[in-house]
Amino acid sequence: MSRRALVALVRKDLVLELRGSEVVLAMVAFVVASFVLFRFGLGGGRPAGGTRAATGMLWVAIVFTAMLALTRSFAREREHGIWDGLLAAPIDRALLWLARACSTCIFLVAVQVVALPAFWLFFLQDGPAPDYGVLVAAVLLADVGIAALGSLVAGLASAGRAREVLLPVLFLPFAIPLVLGAVSATTGTISPQTSGLHTLERLGYLGLYDTVFVLFGWGLFEFVVED
């Protein structure tokens, strides 16, 4: 029952997105525009700070792009009164959070399928680059953390006044340790002296971040949707 409900809820989000294209296309346009902006911001022809600065910028762009998805999260349900129907359904409230986290994660991965090649094109094709395997692993781990925590925080922000402004304010303090860990994991691999253990430790940190906020999301979401 739970699994069927979860699949149905995620499918609903994906179908709505496929029909309306409200979020993913906007996110792709935003992230590519951000890269262009960063490229010129770092000095155009020869970026200041090199690959290290560019990799840091990638994480900032990922977090800000995720904001777009999270801002729309729950907005559709609130605007069209779908929320009451979902709450009346005989399913665990935590499943509503899990489904939203899963669909947000899928949206993020879909955006990064375009964003990462664009990032390579704009920043990495010349000069030293981070380990691509580590970069992709870090991005996927970060996506899980952003989706898990972001879905909970978006639920809180959706009931406030000026929720579009509130969400980044609530989410960004949590994004700081995520970006710190992710930057450390990816920029560390640019240097050839970095050991595999160092990288594994950083990726492990991202996994821990995911675990902590998945547990918080699962345990606390029922208090966000009690009414």
Add this chain to the structure above:
Amino acid sequence: MNTTSGARLDRATSAALVAAVLMPVALGLIFFYVPNDVDQGFSQRIFYFHVPIAMTTYALFAWGALNAARYLWTGDMGLDLRSYVPMHLGVIFGTLTLVTGSIWAKVSWGTWWYWGSTELNTFLIIFLFYCAYFMLRFSVEPGERRARYSAVYALLGVGLIPISVLAVHLGQDVIHPVTFTDRGANMDGTMLFTFLMALAAMLSLAVAMYLVELRGKRLDEQVTRLRRLAEGTR
């Protein structure tokens, strides 16, 4: 009701009296009793302000988070106020921690902020989190929902603190002086005594402020309720 209010006033007043006695004693010890630090000289005395204020901030945030958890468990609206007030005071003490930390950094390291310091950066992340708590609280209409949302967000901070400490440690570049180690306090008896007095003074001040603000907020709620009742009978 009068008896309860009276009892609260007494507790608040006695806490304020303790703070009023301990504060000048601690100041006297800091400026006239404790010797200068061998490395940092007179300027190290800011340690006796900075560290007790930071510890008080953490204590206030912990008390706020504990009451938030108790609120979610019991649904008692009184616990919402007991969670909000320490958060509010924690942000005030947190601001003082950042200011005193910055002054100490400028004197010791020649810079107002050092991004390689684990303690400074962790504290900054946590401080930003608690500022966001207020944005959430003030953007939701007062009532049971606001209490619930505030409690959920306050509890998220419990996850954020260890995660931030770990994240900042990943890029660690130790410069911040480490006074309290696994083997105990790294200072002599005079300094430890002065530090403990300063900590006691700061904690008693926080307790007094907590009780006074709690009482004020409760009175405010009662007045709002009476006003609504009066408007209803018109």
